[in-house]
Amino acid sequence: MSKVRLVLEDPHGFLRWLAAAIERQVANLDEVDVAQAFAIAATAALARTERPERIRLVGDASGASRFAHALGVDQVLTGADEPEARERGRTVTLTRVKGRGPKEQISSKIVKLLLPSTPETLEAANLFRYVLVELLRNVGQHSQDPLGGIVAAQINDAGPYANKPALQLVVVDNGIGIFEALRRARPSITTASEAIVRALEPHVSGAFAEGESGSGENAGLGLFFIAEMAKLTDGRLFVASRGATLFLDRSDDELAQPVLTNGDAPDYPGTLVVFETEIGHVHDYDGIMARIRDAAKERTPQRIVQHWLRFSDAPAGVLRILIGVASEDTAEAQELARTTLHPRVTRREPVVLDFKNMRVCTQSYLHALLHETVRLAWAVKTPIYVMNASPAVRAHLELVEAYSLGG
Ligand SMILES: Nc1ncnc2c1ncn2[C@@H]1O[C@H](COP(=O)(O)OP(=O)(O)O)[C@@H](O)[C@H]1O
Ligand SMILES: [Mg+2]
Known part of the structure; x- marks a missing residue:
């Protein structure tokens, strides 16, 4: 019997098997003993039937x-764009996700199918949803894979995970890869391994040039x-993207982190991101987010700014705009800014943003x-008032102001 194990303890072993x-243009799962969701998803993506150069996926024993x-896996090769529960509460089905549209609904659905809504898992659910939304958004915004991505999720609670169940999230595409996506805006980046490292740094994006703090979207x-979340929860992050891989493993030795490979070792023809952390390790979502924002602020050069986002009461009569979308659609947010906020601020009319929903x-x-x-x-010296912001939303808003006006 074979002893091949495609597990996150050894992601490079999986990439060698995949190579x-x-x-051979055939992935034979019968030669594999154990495969975690990330390995199945990454293999299935390459076997999608629309791909002219697809590999065949075989095995049933x-x-x-x-x-x-x-x-x-059989359904996702041809379709499957709605996640369903499998093995109640332990896995959801592989799901295709395509397009630039909102990612909140599908992310919420996947997390709900996996984690019972109890007070104990609420914090972890928020964190996992955050990771999914951002990874799925990246596929839509950056991968250029016409088929979109595949998402998978699995709770592991056996073997090394006994008594400390961990949730593994996988988002994979067969697009252009991180290096290609980043290098146009960042000509100083010359290798795929450098691109992977830089992509995990704050304010590094293929969407805007060096020295800027953001494009519209x-x-x-x-x-x-996501990388900071993995570190702060003693989790793991594996990124493999055309030409390089990066593995942030659970480890007591911070200096050993992360492990990088470049063109010498097998990579992934597209972008594969695996995030895994113990559910019980996430008990303070707001605290984790606060620490990450502080780390981001520390790495943004600051000049003294006067605050134009005001968390105090607005004068009477100021127009109130309800920010209630649960869609996590950045294009829609930008549209709202362009059509509703910018014209008013340009005319020096203060507005109130109401975050109650x-x-x-x-x-x-x-x-x-x-x-x-x-x-x-800032340019026209007109305040924007904010009301009903939860502590989490307020802290995010303060970070946006800090880097947008900083530097
Ligand atoms: N799935 C992907 N395919 C190609 N490039 C990607 C992918 N995910 C991330 N990237 C690259 O990494 C960069 C950083 O991603 P991220 O930190 O999410 O910032 P942003 O999405 O705001 O640019 C992206 O700008 C893009 O160049
Ligand atoms: Mg992104």
Whole structure:
């Protein structure tokens, strides 16, 4: 019997196995003993039927094969764009996600299918949803994969995970890869391994040039937040993207982190991101986010700014705009900014943004809404008032203001 194990303890072992499969154009799961969701998703992406150069996925006898079929691998090869629960509360089916549209609904659905809504898992659910929204958004914004991405999620609670269940999230595409996506805006980046490292830094994005703090839609903070979340929760992050891989493993030795490979070792033909952390390690979502924002602020050069986002009461008669979208659609946020906020601020009319319907959201969403808006407000010296912001939303807003007006 084979002893091949495609597990996150050894992601490079998986990439070697995959490289051989790509070479043969057949991935045979019967030669695999154990495969975690990330390995199945990354292999399935390459076997999608629309791909002219697809590999064939075979096998139905091994543990790994049975797991792959239970995960819905057969359906995802041709379609499957709605996640469903499998093995109640332990896996959801592989799901295709395409396009630049909102990512909140599908992310919420996946997290809900996996984590019971109890007070104990609420914090972890918020964190996992955040990671999913940002990763799915990256596929839509940057990958250029016409088929979009595949998302998978699995709770592991056996073997090394016994008594400390961990959730593994996977988002994978077969697009242009991080190096290609970044290098146009960052000509100083000359290798794929450098690109992966820089992509995890705050304010590094293929959407705007060096020295700027953001374009309308992008802040370059998505992967930075995710990498910091992995570190702060003693989790793992594996990124493999054309030409390089980066592995942030659980480790006591901070100096050993991260492990990078470049063109010498097998990579992934596209972008594969795996995030995993113990559910029980996430008990303070707001605290984790606060620490990450502080780290981002520290790495943004600051000049003294007067605050144009005001958390005090607005004068009477000021127009109130309800920010209630639960869609996490950055394009829509930018549209709202352009059509509603910018004209008023330009005319020096203060506005009130009312966040009563938005308890948590991503940094990227508020960036899209406010990066250009606060710069305009600063230029014309007109305040933007904020009401009903939860502590989490307020802290995100303060970070947007800090880097938008800083530097
Ligand atoms: N799936 C992907 N495919 C190609 N490039 C990607 C992908 N995900 C991230 N990137 C690259 O990494 C950069 C940083 O991503 P991120 O930190 O989320 O910031 P942002 O999305 O705001 O640019 C992106 O600008 C892009 O160049
Ligand atoms: Mg992003």
